[in-house]
Amino acid sequence: MTEPLIIDLSEVGRRGVSLPACDVPETALPPETLLRDSLDLPEVSEGDLMRHFVHLSQMNYAVDIGMYPLGSCTMKYNPKVNEDAAALPGFASTHPYQPAETVQGNLKLMYGLQECLNAITGFAAASLQPAAGAQGELTGALMIRAYHQARGDTQRTLMLIPDSAHGTNPASTAMVGMEMVEIKSDARGLVDLADLRAHLSDRVAGMMLTNPNTLGLFERDILEITRMVHDVGGLMYGDGANLNALLGIVRPAELGFDVMHLNLHKTFSTPHGGGGPGSGPVVAAPVLADFLPGPTATAAGPGDKAPYGLTMPVQSIGRVKAFYGHFGILVRAYTYIRMLGAAGLKGVSQIAVLNANYLQALLKDTYPVPHAGVCMHEFVAMGQLPDASDVRALDIAKRLIDYGYHPPTNYFPLIVPEALMIEPTETEPKRVLDAFAQALIDIAREAREQPELLHAAPVNSPVGRMDEVRAARTLVLRWQDRTTTE
Amino acid sequence: MSSTARSPFVPHTAAEVEAMLARIGLRNLDELFEAIPADARFPAIDLPQPLSEMEAMAELRALADENKNLEHLACFLGAGAYQHYIPSIVSHVTGRSEFYTAYTPYQPEVSQGTLQSIFEYQSMICELTGMDVSNASHYDGATAAAESVIMAVSASRDKKKRIVLSPTLHPEYRETIRTYTQGMDLTFVGDQDLSTRDPNALAALVDDETACLIVQNPDFMGRIWDLEGLADQVHAHKALLVVACNPIALGLLRTPGSLDADVAIGEGQPLGIPPSYGGPGLGFFTCKREHVRRTAGRIVGQTLDTRGQTGYVITLATREQHIRRERATSNICSNQGLNALAACVYMAALGKQGLREVAALCYHKAHYAAQRIDQLPGYTVLADGPFFHEFVVRCPRPVSTVNAHLLEQDILGGLDLQPIYPSLTNCMLLCATEVNTSAQIDRLVAALQEVSA
Structure with missing residues (x-):
């Protein structure tokens, strides 16, 4: 069973949507030299188009069809009310450059979500800007780099990464101009402490660690690992891909992590969308909080005082994308957290x-x-x-x-x-x-x-x-x- | 047995939990967590009390109602995020959970819906930009721009470190490029002020050490530039030409491909995706065929299955992090799946005629608005050349004052350009699209007139 390409359903003169007539006086178009020639997009009716995409949808497997046990992907059921909330025109039809006083609802939600993520993970500050887990990793690696640079500690170019790590960890390290050092796993499937010790030096910028690791095992020596890395002046990056095991079980900040990304599309039930959009907020301990990307949502004063606004952290690495993050995904995750609460x-x-x-x-x-x-x-x-x-x-x-x-x-x-x-x-x-x-x-x-x-x-x-x-x-x-x- | 909090999304009964624990050989749920340091185990989490679905939706609706949204405002704000009409069919397709609750299509046998729609998206984006190859998308226009710089550096012999940026490339794209490349020791020139706004002035900055020139067309202030010959000047120094473009404008305007650009990128949000306070959007990334193996991100290709049927797969995966790890072209391991699907449906629904018509409507509305505003005492449209659907207006008062007055009449005015370009005192960037009726434009003009008075 296959479905023809939409272009193969095209017939000259068909159209899939009607448009209004121009209700203003027309202006001459720019000179021909600035204009394109043909535009060979499909010409199809709305009915043909809908059937085409319904047929395609029927060729997909999805969480709403059955069990989707992809390791490290957390393919949980995505509550439908999340979709309804994100589609509210009050959220979906807001422009990123609207004055803050006209988007207090958005800013309050972002501020509230930052606070929830801090409470869940034990960190001091959050940026909701990163678009995905991989971008959250890049963000964390850039923050660690910026921290050492700000201290003039420029010889720290090594990032320690266990051999069980996701491929994104080494790729993110390479993107920020650091060198990866692979740390072996031992017979238990955990970080080999002797191998870690052998690679510690004043050239270590940090360590990227997924906990639980990709074997699904909790790194039971975690307090020892983070102490060892901190003792040589390195910082600990937590890959939050596997946070679904730890909600209300342990706060990663209390294990010695300094910065961590979360995957809202895994842990907090936002749909994977066939590959995205996801959302990869980054949370940080006080030592790295000022380096977060931004802007982040802020309250006017203690006690979550309104009005809410957007502020750039003082030593920010800068923006990692345009605007403030995947806001529509943030709405979904916030809805989920509000329904579950701490016990849930x-x-x-x-x-x-x-x-x-x-x-x-x-x-x-x-x-x-x-x-x-x-x-x-x-x-x-x-x-x-x-x-x-x-x-x-x-x-x-x-x-x-x-x-x-x-x-x-x-x-x-x-x-x-x-x-x-x-x-x-x-x-x-x-x-x-x-x-x-x-x-x-x-x-x-x-x-x-x-x-x-x-x-x-x-x-x-x-x-x-x-x-x-x-x-x-x-x-x-x-x-x-x-x-x-x- | 310790208690488990039930939610509608955790289906286990107490009896099932007991039976499962017995099968594992444990007495209670706490025994699952003995690997966790005892002192840190089971912390109290300070979160608001949980809500039922009805209460949660009421709270979310109340938050949404605290905003003023574009369904009630007359919006003349653009600057990288645009209000366009989204045909109903788009959300009916993206709302099918066979699409939105699927993962990245790693198993092609059960992912042909996602894979074929990405292939169709790639085909239509290539048609729109006139380029050879499109990837499956990046996070947004800004990150697509950053990935284009990284690719240009890796494409250059001896990894050239100099990048020429147009000052009228979106300011947040320029910031994102700088953030992404902090560890790459690059030098950026060209975007200190507006003296290099003309692409010919930028071309003069391209030298043999330059990896790429990035321009935006129409530029951040809406101006359409004639880029004929620019690629030749850039290629003479073995550098790449990257063009950031608006996909709706390409319904009318000359394609980057026909201008011999090496890479064309941009924000695909105008193609059927709501502005949603700036995200999620859609970064499109297209290039010449010779660069396909250096491209970051997912790419879908056509092939055959064991039964001889045509099918689609993620291809050229050896560029990617899950195989190449630290030698990958990027760390990206996703695309904007559902938003690429929205753009795919939008482009097919508008089609050959419709996209051209939307572009023409945007053009005519913006020009009508500009002509009317330019006649107002105290207002000047700074149009030194052709423009598409955005234009710069110098106002008689600070932009914040003007916009505050417009907002009182439920009109969302343009972006204040002075913080970005200090020479543009009292200047705002206005935008009009097909959703702006002549009545709205007339209201805008009348309201502006009141400020000048």
């Missing part, structure tokens, strides 16, 4: 961790879990079965599609071969977890008895496995690139 958020993390441990218990006898024991919100199993040697994690992932599930993250983290990284989130009921586990157990039996089913999978999806080599070699990146034979 703690319940989120308790059940997220319970769900992961329950699934791990159901699966660990079938799929090896190299770092078994109590996990946090996710765990990493191996898609390498002892008695089905020609079946890989990829085959298992694709076969899950035939059973009606989205596959887990696979081949990450890099330190586990054939990794299947499973994060159920708190919104999946026991019934769904039981069925998902049974599907994986059934697939393991198929892997032994009928491996061809796995190699051919998926067969129940709109399309089969894609020829990715062909895609990279022929590079058809727009419909204008298609050759006449296609």
Whole structure:
């Protein structure tokens, strides 16, 4: 089942929307030399257009269809009221350069969200500007750099990053002109303290650490790690990708982190949108608060006194994007936090961790879990079965599609071969977890008895496995690139 | 057993929690968290009391009602975020949860809806800009501009460090470029004041050490420049020409591609995305084919599946951080998915004729407004050349005074340019689009006249 491209539905003279006639006297257009020639956009009716996109939507898997256990992605259910709140014209139809007195509602919401995020994480200050987790990381790395520069401590160019880290950590480090030093994991799957100690020096700018780490394990030596890095003058960056395990469980600031990004689209239930927009606010300890990007929302005085305004932190690294952040996403996250409150958020993390441990218990006898024991919100199993040697994690992932599930993250983290990284989130009921586990157990039996089913999978999806080599070699990146034979 | 707070989004009953704990071999939920330092475990979190859905929506509505919004104001404010009519179909498509509750399309077999719509978006953005290649989008116009600078540096032999910036590139784009490149030891020239507003003056600053020149067209003050020949002057120094552009203006104006620009970027918010207090928007990024492997961000390509069907995948992933880590072209690992979809639907709905008509309506409304205002005593339109839908007006009083008077009549006036360009005393940047009726424009003119009186 495939859907034609919208351009292939185009017929000369059709249109998808009507526009008003011009109600002012017309002015001569600029000279021809400033004007474009043809504009070959589609010509389609509204009905054709709607059917086209409904057909496309039916080719997607989504959280609203079923379990989406992508490790480190926190694909929880997205409450519908969040969408209604963000769509209120009072929010959606406001302009970023309106005078502050006409957008007090927006500023109050931003200020309130900053305060909520500070309360949840234990940090002193927040900037809602970063657009996504990766941009939050870049922000944090720039803040650490700026801090050392402001002190004239310019030889600090090394960033310590565990080998279990997301690829964004090294990429963000490189973007700010620092050098990454990889720190090994030990047999427990945790930061190897001896290796960390061996790499500490007065050239260390900081360390980027995800806690719980990407194996789903809490770094139980965290107080020792942050003390060691601080003792040599480095700062601690917390990657908040896995915060869904920690709400009301522990405040990262109290573990010794100096700056951290949060993913509102993971932890705080805003939808992933098929790749974005997300939102990656950054929270900071007093030592780094003045370096936050801005402007941030401020109150006129103590006790959250109105009027609210926008202020640039005094030693700010500057803007990381235009305007103030993904405001529409902030509205959604604020709505969620207001509905859950402190006890509700703690319940989120308790059940997220319970769900992961329950699934791990159901699966660990079938799929090896190299770092078994109590996990946090996710765990990493191996898609390498002892008695089905020609079946890989990829085959298992694709076969899950035939059973009606989205596959887990696979081949990450890099330190586990054939990794299947499973994060159920708190919104999946026991019934769904039981069925998902049974599907994986059934697939393991198929892997032994009928491996061809796995190699051919998926067969129940709109399309089969894609020829990715062909895609990279022929590079058809727009419909204008298609050759006449296609 | 310790209590768990239930919400409509956590479905577990107490009996289920008991059964699950038993299966794991634990007695209570607290035992799940023994790896956490005891002193810091289970802190009290000081948050407002939780609300029911009804109460939450009432509180959010009350906050929204504290704002004045563009549905009730006559808006003549632009400067990088624009009010346009959004056809109903756009939100009906983006409101389908098969689109908005999906993740980044890592599993193409169950993501063809997202992938094909990105491919269609890329195709239409390329058509609009006249460029060869589009990525799947960046966070916004400002970050797309920053990524273009980083790409230009990496494209240059010996990593050239000099960047020429137009002073009429959006000021927040210029700030964002500087923030992003703090660790790259770059030198920026050209944007100290308006003496280098003319692209020809900027071209004179391009030398053999220059990685790129970035101009905006129409520029931040709305002026349309003739960029014919500019690319040749830039290319003579083996530098790249980056053009920031407005996608609605491209319904009428010459494309960066036809002017031999190397990169064209901009803010896609005008394409069917509400201004939403400045975000989320849509950064579009397009370039010549020769730069595709240096481009940051997701790119979708067409291919075939095992059944011989046409399909779409994320391609050229070896540029990206999850594979290349510290040697990646950028750390970006997402796009503005849902907003790229909105732009895709918008471009297809407006289509070949409609986008041109919207652009023409913007042009005519803005020119009508400018002509009327220029006739008012005390007001001067500073139009030294053609403009699109924004123009600069010198007012008889400070802009804040003028705008305060307009606001009393529910009119949102233009941006005060003096804080950005000190030579532009009492100058505001006004914008008109297809949503501004002649009646609104007449009201604006009348209200301005009252201030001059």
